Amino acid sequence: MKKNIAIIMGGYSSEYEISLKSGQVVYDSLDASKYNAFKIHIFKEKWVYVDGANAEFPIDKNDFSVTINHAKITFDCVFNAIHGSPGEDGFMQAYFKLLNMPHTSCDMYQAALTFNKRDCLSVLKPYGIKTAESFYLNFGDAIDENAIIAKVGLPCFVKANKAGSSFGVTKVHKKEDLKNAISVAFKEDDEIIIESFLDGTEVSVGVFNYNGETKVLPITEIVSENDFFDYEAKYLGKSQEITPARITKEEETKVNAIAKKVYEVLKMTGFSRSEYIFKNGEPHLLEVNTVPGLTKASIFPQQAKAAGISLEALFGNAIETSLKNHTLNVSKRGKL
Template identity: 75%
Template sequence: MKKNIAIIMGGYSSEYQISIKSGNVVYNNLDKNKYNAYRIHIFENKWVYVDTFDTEFPVDKNDFSVLVNDIKITFDCVFNAIHGSPGEDGFMQSYFELIKMPQTSCNAYQAALTFNKRDCLSVLKPYGILTAESYYLNLGDTVNEDEIITKVGLPCFVKANKAGSSFGISKVHKKEALQAAIDNSFKEDDEIIIESFLDGIEVSVGVITYKGETKVLPITEIVSENDFFDYEAKYLGKSQEITPARLSKTQEDKVNILAKKVYNVLKMKGFSRSEFIFKDGEPHLLEMNTIPGLTNESILPQQAAKAGITMSELFESAINEALK
């Protein structure tokens, strides 16, 4: 008997359009012989099932069901394709946990922790995970530019603490540009993180639970045409994403071991993609994404393909893990 799968997409953040693309890729690649797939759009003003004619049917939040032509549809599993809030920060995970609905992403605590860059890096440091030098600011704090530059140096990166797809991020080369970068980050979040610039090879490492095992996917090297791996570089073709990365065997082993360690230390499940930069031969962790992009251009599907895993196999494994 076919399983009913709700693919949630959209969300409340600047990443909602990318999420819609990811969700549609999942929808188009699920095996129709095994699954009845339903596209569920989650927005602040509505949760709706969208059929093939773009007709919308409201979701009953009491049990996450949908009434279509007087027939109640319930779901066996939720495939989470929401980048940013509320799909990547723990809110949807908590909701599904409360109603006992299996879902494909990590659990609520892990989602909330990894979505908060500052908290995640703080938790991992005692395990010997190397990171950039950092300085934290909350909205309303006094900005002491000299203190910031003394701590992290120039150039530096100013980032929204809880945002993805490089929204709210700037590379600052001189003191005069620091305040504008801080203001830009505060448009995305009320917390920001300012980090030292790490000059080295940047790589992205996918770690997933696949057929019951923790699997590190082939590494992707990021070579941006822009000043850093920003939105244009990620989504508008302004970068080279080289899989497998051009690393030495030593570098490859180091980052593979480290990425798997981070995944296991945080007790992750589902998909993840961690970003590292090599400094003095050692990988330094930038961040972890727990709902990485799943579009045809996205890094994780590229890595899975290099590992001989099709989109359908990748998504089916995630559903099977959730249903366990």
């Protein structure tokens, strides 16, 4: 019997358009002989199922069901394709946990932690994970430019703490540009992180559970035509994404081991894509994404292809893994 799969997409952040594209790729790629796929748009003003004719049917938030032609439809699993809030910061994960409904992303704690760049890096540092030098600001804090530059140097990156797709990120070369960059970041979030510039090769590493084992995908090297890997570079073709990365075997071994360690230390499930820059031959972690882009231009699908994994197999594995984990968790609770 085919399973009903709700593909949630959209969201409340600046990343909603990318999320809609990711969700559509998932919808188009699922094996129709195994799954009935439903596109669910999640926005602040509405949660709706959107059918093939673009007709909208409201989601009953009490049990995450939808009624179509007087027939109530429930879902066996949720495929999470929401980048940013509320799909990548723990809110949807908490909601589905309350409903006891399986979903393809990580648990709520891991989502909330990794979405907060400052907290995530702080948790990982005791495990020997190298990171850039950083300075934190909250909205309303006094801005001491001299203290910031003394800590992180120039150039530096000013980032919104809880945002993705490089929204709210500015590379600052001069002291007089710092306040404007901080203002840009605060438009995305009320917390920001200012990091030292790491001059080296940037790579992206995908990790997920595949057939019961933690699998590290082929590494992608990022070569941006812009000053850094910004929104244009990520989504508008202003970069080269080279898979496999042009790094030494030693560098590959190091970053693979660290990416796997990060995934396992954080007790991750679902997809993970972490970004690193090599400095003096050592990978330095920039951030961890738990709902990576799944569009055809996105890195994670490119890496899966390089590993010989089709989108149909990639997404099907995510669903079957979440269903299996859910069954195991239910069984464990029953034995307590």
